[in-house]
Amino acid sequence: MIVRQTIPFNTQLKYRLVRQLYFSGVASCNDLSESLGKSLPHIAKSLYEMIDEGFVIEKGYAPSNGGRPPLIYSLQPDKMYILSVAIDQLYTRxxxxxxxxxFLFQVETIELRLLNNNDALPLLAKALTRVLSxxxxxxxxxxxxxxxMPGFVNTRSGINFTYLHTNSKESLRDYLVRQLHIPIYIENDSNVLAxxxxxxxxxxxxxDVMVIDIGWGVGLGMIVNGGLFRGHTGYAGELSHIPISESNTLCxxxxxxxxxTEATLRVVAKKAIEGIRSxxxxxxRPLNNPEKMSEAIMSAANQGDQYAxxxxxxxxxxxxxxxxxxxHIVNPELIILGGRGTEVGKILIAPIQQALNQYCIPRLSEHTGVKVSQLGHDAGLLAAAxxxxxxxxxxxP
Amino acid sequence: MIVRQTIPFNTQLKYRLVRQLYFSGVASCNDLSESLGKSLPHIAKSLYEMIDEGFVIEKGYAPSNGGRPPLIYSLQPDKMYILSVAIDQLYTRxxxxxxxxxFLFQVETIELRLLNNNDALPLLAKALTRVLSxxxxxxxxxxxxxxxMPGFVNTRSGINFTYLHTNSKESLRDYLVRQLHIPIYIENDSNVLAxxxxxxxxxxxxxDVMVIDIGWGVGLGMIVNGGLFRGHTGYAGELSHIPISESNTLCxxxxxxxxxTEATLRVVAKKAIEGIRSxxxxxxRPLNNPEKMSEAIMSAANQGDQYAxxxxxxxxxxxxxxxxxxxHIVNPELIILGGRGTEVGKILIAPIQQALNQYCIPRLSEHTGVKVSQLGHDAGLLAAAxxxxxxxxxxxP
DNA sequence: TAAACTTAATAAAATATTTAATAAGTAGCA
DNA sequence: TGCTACTTATTAAATATTTTATTAAGTTTA
Structure with missing residues (x-):
């Protein structure tokens, strides 16, 4: 199912200019010429047209870089909007x-349990319709x-094989397109984080950057050759199920x-409850809600609790x-620790670095940095946009 | 150090046409238009110029596909040549x-030991000069x-950090450019195989294809997004040193x-000698030369020897x-078994498939084929070209 | 404070590339 | 057979894009 773009430009270049300006915030004509690989006069022509059309605004001069100072431009913020949705196991924002x-107005949070919930998809569609209205x-x-969203997501076909089934052959994307009449793009949450x-x-x-999503599971989003890498069927980065443990616990x-089975907040919470009881x-103190327990462990650790x-x-x-x-496999330039685990990023980084020293060939690890994500809680929503x-x-599609 | 191209074309498109025709062998105007993403008239114009210049020849009509039959074209084979060099630990072809x-003449093989051999590079340069002469x-x-060539190779900087050192700050590539006065491209052997x-x-x-180089070591060449993937510093695919074994043998x-330490022909040869002796x-029969031993094991296995x-x-x-x-990490569409181990590819494919069944999430492995390479011994030389x-x-650069 | 050097923007000319219309040939089919 | 639908090839006209030269507006050097 195809939905026409609501904003029609007369040339492909203008769409590229919008994309570039969106991601860079502001840019000079020269910046744009360089990053799009087009000549300056050509960029300038399209840009001026877009100013006339009201999509681009001039933001004055940037400081000189040793010559004539460049005029910088940005998008007119209220000419287009994006509906942004971050779904997790329990809540949807x-x-x-x-x-x-x-944000045009405060982010709405609705409770939406994904697991074994046939009503989840119609409820989601309803909520989105209400927000749009x-x-x-x-x-x-x-x-x-x-x-x-979590789960096995194939962006191209618009299907999530794990959650939000449509009860028919229609893909999740097509279902939502039919309900909302706007283009829909779905992606796995770890990939969106990356x-x-x-x-x-x-x-x-x-x-080439690997983004580790530390949370209830262990996710991985891969940036390869400067772009999000999805693999052949969209499931690249399935880190949580690589065979690595020696204890052979059943997963x-x-x-x-x-x-x-060994390295998630879920396991830590479980171990903590057992440990404290023994x-x-x-x-x-042991808590019945494992989610709350993991939160408690992280804040205890941040306050110096040795066991945590x-x-x-x-x-x-x-x-x-x-x-x-x-x-060893990807030879990335940077590892980013993201997800809920960033809360204890400083505590995690030491043992991670130690493992790298122990298990990596120095020639490989010495050019790879490890950093904790600096993006906050809304990062998921911004990335969905x-x-x-x-x-x-x-x-x- | 930069060397001018010996073949000067007046437009970038012509270089692209040469590349495309080289890799496809023959192609019609329409094929070329499609694969280069340029319009047919534009392609045709350049192509006819190249026919006049003698670089392209018409090869007659291909069978019709339900319409006017296409004229097909190919490169004039003797307008350019490529020097192709395949280096391994002991021999260089x-x-x-x-x-x-x-091949213009029979491939020359010279003995060239790489390990701890300061003379290797000058000897190589001499041999190449002789061939060029x-x-x-x-x-x-x-x-x-x-x-x-084997080793840690950085294609961009033209350096092999493991072998063929220049005894100065000059890169391997620059050294050879200075000696031979032609553009030089170096690459790791597993990557070339891929x-x-x-x-x-x-x-x-x-x-997205992973090519496993089974031989004296275990190499990996990665095809990602339709191109060879090298990683940030050129060392992507360092499969042989991932921490995976349970026996903790020192590597x-x-x-x-x-x-x-567990899964190479070298280890198999060593185990066989011990096993037979016990x-x-x-x-x-145990052989002193481990290379010969591994060859013997593979041919014995192909003849049904149970122990092999x-x-x-x-x-x-x-x-x-x-x-x-x-x-799990890359989600490729195909795994290719290459290298010397292809000789026993049929024997290897069963246990490999079994390991995949045991260690892969079905959703991931079911879309990934495993095949044995069909390229022969000269594949390395063709790929170097x-x-x-x-x-x-x-x-x- | 002027000369030399940068970087940025504009205009004119040259080139690259595509679109559209048409012609030429073939396979499938009634 | 002859018609239709389809693929390929050619041409002319229109458009897109770059190159080059020129002007503008600053910084750095001495």
Whole structure:
């Protein structure tokens, strides 16, 4: 199912200019000429047309770089909007962003349990419809929706094989297109996290970066050759089920020895509850809700609780071993630690680095940095918007 | 150090046409228009100019596809030549290829020990100079040399950090450029193997393919997004030293548990000698030369020797476990088994598939094929030429 | 404070590339 | 057979894009 772009430009270059300006915020004519690989007069011509059309505005002079100072330009923020949706196992956050990455109104959070919930998809569609209806006649300005979600997602076919089934042959994307009448782009949450780092985080301008999503599971989003890498069927970066553990614990996936059985917040929470009950010295008390437990462990660790630090260090080392494998295979320039685990990023980075020293050939690891993500909680929503803008001007699918 | 291209065309498109025709062999105007993404009239114009210039020849009509039959074209084979060099630990093979991938004369093999041999590089330069001198005045037609070699190779900087040092700050490439006065391209042998599969083997036209180089070590060449992937510093695909083994044997690299300590022909040869001496039933006799021993094991296995098959099956399973990790991370469409181990490819493929069944999430492995390379012994030389042609028309850095 | 050097923007000319219309040939089919 | 649909080839006209030269507006050097 195809939906026409609501914003029609008369040339392909203009779409590229919009995309570039969106991601760079502001840029001079020369910047644009260089980053799009087109000549300056050519860029200038299109840019001036876009100023006349109201899509681009002049933002004055930038400081000189040793010559005539450049005029800089940006997008007119309220000429287009993007519907941005971040879905996780329990909650879904919905926002509308303008072209300067500002939310039009406060992000809406709805409770939406994904697991074994046949109503989830219609509820989601309803919520999105309601948010869209708040736009009034500005609804025309919405150029698409980006959805970040867990599970096995194939972006190209628009299907999530794990959650939000449609009960028919229709793909998730086509279902939502039919309900909302705007272009829809779906992507796995770890991949969206990586895209966020690429477009506005530590991976900006870099070529080969691995973003580790430390949380209830262990995810991986891969930036390869300067772009998000999805693999042949869209499942690249399935780090959580690589066979790595020595303890051969049975994993939910049916296999043994998966990384996920040893190095996630879920496992840490479980171990902590057992440990405390069997008498480990700690400021922590066992909680029934494992999510809350993991939160408690992380804040205890940040306040110096030795047992919490020990548990997280153990997890970090095992993740580090997996990262060592990754470095051998991909030879990236940077590893970014993202996801909920960033809260204890400083604690994790030491054992990870130690694992790299132990398991990596120095020639490989010495050119690979390890950093903790600096993007906050809204990164997912911003990146879901990036997902839409990345494809702006291309006809779906 | 920069060397001017010996063949000057007046437009970039002509270089692209040469590259395309080289890799496709023959093509119609329409084929070229499609694969280069340019309009037909535009392609036709350049093509006819190149016919006038003598670089392209018309090869007659291809069978009709339901319409007017297309005229097909190919390169004039003897307008350019490529110097192609395949270096391994002990021997170096040198050939000169024309544009139809035919050797101008029989491939020369010289003995050239790489390890701890300061004379290796001057000897190599001398041998290459001698081969070039055989070209007489056709020397001008040589558009470059492609070198396939083991070790840590950085193609961009033209340095091999492991072998063939120059004893100065000069890079290997610059040294050879200075000696031979032609553009030089160097690349790691596993990567060249992958390139060979991409350009003329089972990976032709595919996007994401992993080529396993089974031999004295375990190498990996990665095809990602339809091109050879080298990683940030050129060392991507360092499969042999990923920490995977449970037996924690000390590896040459100083680490423990590397794949290389368990799953190479070298290990198989060593195990076989020990096994036979301790009384294993086999048609094999222990040989002092481990290279010869591994050859003997492979031919014994192909003739049904149970012990040889057992050893190779064990190796296959361990390589399979590493491939399982690879599939989880990269999600490729095809795994190709290449290198010397292809000789027993049929024997290896079963345990590898078994390891995949055991260690892969079905959703990932079910879309990934495993095949044995069909390229012969000269594949390395052909791919070294491909290395040159891939860059034909670009100015060397 | 002027000369030399940078970087940026504009205009004119030259080139590259595509679109559209048409011609030429073939396979499939009634 | 002859018609239709389809593929390929050629041409002219229109458009897109770059190159080159020139002007403008600053910084650095001495």
């Amino acid at each position: 919905i926002g509308i962003l303008d072209l300067s990455n500002q 708040r736009m009034g006649k500005d609804r025309k300005k919405i150029i698409g929706a980006g959805l970040s 895209l966020a780092e690429l477009k506005m985080g530590l991976a900006k301008g870099l070529q 939910e996936c049916g296999k043994r020895g998966c990384l996920e 008498g480990k010295v700690s400021s922590l 630090i020990e548990l997280l260090t153990e997890m970090g080392f095992k993740i580090g071993k997996a990262i060592a494998i990754l470095i 990036a997902l839409v803008m990345e494809k702006f001007g291309e006809t779906q | 040198i050939g000169i290829l024309d544009l139809s991938n035919q 055989r070209m007489g005045k056709d020397r001008k037609k040589i558009i470059g040399a492609g070198l396939s 390139l060979a599969e991409l350009k003329m083997g089972l990976a032709k036209g595919l996007q 040459e690299c100083g680490k423990r548990g590397c794949l290389e 009384g294993k039933v086999s048609s094999l 098959i057992e050893l190779l099956t064990e190796m296959g399973f361990k390589i399979g476990k590493a491939i399982a990790i690879l599939i 491909a290395l040159v042609m891939e860059k034909f028309g670009e100015t060397q």
